Amino acid sequence: MRSMNMRKGIIILCVLTMASCAGLGDYQQGKGVLRVSFANEAADCSKAVPDMPDTSDFILKIHDSKGNVVYDGVYSACPEALEVAAGSYTVSVMSHMFEAPAFSSPQYGDEQCVIVPSSGVVNVRLLCTQMNAGVRLSVSKDFLTGCPDGVLFLKSAKGKLMYGYSEKRTAYFSPGTVSLMLSQGGNDRIVMSRTLEAQDMLTIKVTVASSSADTGPDKGRISVSVDTARNWINDSCVIGGEADKGAVPADALTVSQALASVGCTDVWLCGYIVGGDLTSSKASFSAPFSSRTNLVLGPRSSTVDRDACLSVQLPAGDLRDALNLVDNPDLLGVKVFLRGDIVDSYYGMTGVKNISEYDFR
Secondary structure, three states: OHHHHHHHHHHHHHHHHHHHHHHHHHHHHOEEEEEEEEOOOOOOOOOOOOOOOOHHHOEEEEEEOOOOEEEEEEHHHOOOOEEEEOEEEEEEEEOOOOOOOEEOOOOEEEEEEEEEOOOOEEEEEEOOEEOOEEEEEEEOHHHHHHOOOOEEEEEEOOEEEEOOOOOOOOEEEOOEEEEEEEEEOOEEEEEEEEEEOOOOEEEEEEEEEOOOOOOOOOOOEEEEEEOHHHOEOOOOOOOOOOOOOOOOHHHOEOHHHHHOOOOOOOEEEEEEEEEEOOOOOOOEOOOOOOOOOEEEEEOOOOOOOHHHOEEEEOOOOHHHHHHOOOOOHHHOOOEEEEEEEEEEEEOOEEEEEEEEEEEOO
């Protein structure tokens, strides 16, 4: 009986020890910090890219190895630093959801897997490339006369788009087979098909072949050729950081770029109004505010790190009346474009002075 009780005691002790070790293991796992940003190195694009999306609105998703969501929302609202349990994480970003063919809708994105060590800091730099493919048609005049009632479509397994003769936009499709279809006289027929990969940009020239006598079996026959001079296969573009920025609002410097551009004058920059009430060592990031003369401009609407921001001097007059947080508290978190000079120090921070224009977009 005594032996039985001893065995029970040993078993209970072992169970308690195992439970204690499991708890200790969780404690030792600790926490780390995950920071996410876009690669800002200057990267030359081989061509001007139309319909370039704003990275602030990109959809950012972060989940751990078990699929638990750490963050799911727009990039600009994500905290600068995320405290997470040590472990592996998948970080993915995309400009927008793309589920069906659409005009002027290039999709950009990136996905990275990282391991966050206990008490460590991991900086994830997203390098976005185009995820879908684009097609443009160049329809010759002889097609309009040879097939006056013909209608052209571009189609894939996920849908189709009618391509008007005067259409200038690029049609975008998920990677896969894309076909050119002619609808004429109640009949549909596939003229050609191409298999496209992500980043492929294809221009197709459509003409109508005719015989010398304009009669016979060849009259009105459709000829399709790939314009290789404008076939941008595997041409990629990096989002973030370009040289000679700031001449116009559409090409404004980001807060991160402005921090590295001290001395630039009369340039456009953009950021989020995240605070005010500056002193030489502090800033306020929440209402109410008491100073009408300054603002804090952050890279994201959620930024509360003074060192990651720009100080902004509001000149007296209409501009100060329109932008100060005392009279306009609803501007907190709003994106603004400013034109001015980037100075080394204003209230102990890289700052913006001599603002001449502003804009909300």
